[in-house]
Amino acid sequence: MKRFNWQIWAGFLLTFGGLLSFPLFFVRFPSTRDFPWANLLLVALAIVLLVIGLKRAFQRGRSKIAKVMACVLTTLSVAAIGLFLWSFFILAKQLPPSRGAPQVGQKAPEFTLTDTSEKQVMLSELLSTPINGVKPKGALLVFYRGYW
Amino acid sequence: MEKMGIRPVAISVDSPKESRDLREQSGYTFTFLSDPNAEVIRRYDLVHAGAGEGGRDISRPAEFLIDSSGVVRWVNMTENYWVRARPEQVIEAAKTLE
Numbered sequence: 352m353k354r355f356n357w358q359i360w361a362g363f364l365l366t367f368g369g370l371l372s373f374p375l376f377f378v379r380f381p382s383t384r385d386f387p388w389a390n391l392l393l394v395a396l397a398i399v400l401l402v403i404g405l406k407r408a409f410q411r412g413r414s415k416i417a418k419v420m421a422c423v424l425t426t427l428s429v430a431a432i433g434l435f436l437w438s439f440f441i442l443a444k445q446l447p448p449s450r451g452a453p454q455v456g457q458k459a460p461e462f463t464l465t466d467t468s469e470k471q472v473m474l475s476e477l478l479s480t481p482i483n484g485v486k487p488k489g490a491l492l493v494f495y496r497g498y499w
Numbered sequence: 500m501e502k503m504g505i506r507p508v509a510i511s512v513d514s515p516k517e518s519r520d521l522r523e524q525s526g527y528t529f530t531f532l533s534d535p536n537a538e539v540i541r542r543y544d545l546v547h548a549g550a551g552e553g554g555r556d557i558s559r560p561a562e563f564l565i566d567s568s569g570v571v572r573w574v575n576m577t578e579n580y581w582v583r584a585r586p587e588q589v590i591e592a593a594k595t596l597e
Binding site for chain 2: 378381384385439443444446447449450451452453454455456457458459460461462464465466467468469472474475477478479480482483485486487488489490491492493494495496497498
C-alpha cells in the first residue's frame with residue numbers, strides 16, 4: 352500500500368487558496384493589489400506541489416484511480432491559474448482609450464446628477480458648497496464601475 | 500480629504516438606491532451620484548461599453564481632481580481596473596490646490 356499522495360491535494364488546495372485570497376484579502380492592500388506578487392508566490396508553490404504529486408501518482412504500483420485523480424486535480428488547478436492570470440493581466444486591461452476625457456488644465460464639464468437622497472446636484476454646487484463651514488478647495492470625482 | 504478642503508464625490512451607473520446601500524454598507528459618508536444612463540460618464544469619455552451586468556454600459560475607473568474654479572488639476576486613468584489611485588497620490592495632488 353502506497354502512502355497518501357498529500358502533495359497533489361496540498362497543491363490543489365493551495366492553488367485555490369492562493370487565488371481566492373486575492374479578491375478576499377490581498378486586494379485590500381495597495382502593495383499586494385497593484386501587482387499580485389503574494390498570490391503568484393503561493394501559486395508557484397502550489398505548482399511545485401502539483402508537479403511532485405503528479406510524479407508520485409505515476410510511480411509504479413499506484414492505482415489507476417490515483418493517476419486519474421492527480422490528472423483531474425492538476426487540470427483544475429492549471430485552469431484556475433490560467434483564468435486568474437487572464438483576468439488580471441488581460442481582461443482587466445481591456446479598457447476604453449478615453450481620449451476625449453478632460454485633461455489637466457481643461458475645464459471639467461458641468462453636470463447635474465442625482466444623489467442618494469434623490470436630490471439633483473450640480474458640479475458647480477459641489478465645488479462651492481462649504482465643507483464644515485469652509486469653502487472647498489476642490490472636488491475629487493471618483494468614477495467607478497458600480498455593482499457588477 | 501474633507502479636512503484638506505477637497506470634497507470626494509463617487510459617480511457610477513448605480514441607481515440612487517444601490518448607491519445608498521453601498522454607502523451604508525461601506526460606511527462612506529461622502530456624496531454618491533447616480534448616472535444610470537451613463538450620460539455624464541459619456542460626456543467625460545469614460546464609457547466602458549457593455550462591461551456591466553447584462554452588457555450594460557458602465558464607467559471605467561477614473562479619478563479627477565477639480566479645483567474650485569472647475570479646472571482639472573490631476574487625472575488618474577488606470578490601465579488595469581484592479582489597480583486604483585492610492586490615497587497618497589491624491590493627497591499629493593491636493594496639496595497644489597489653493
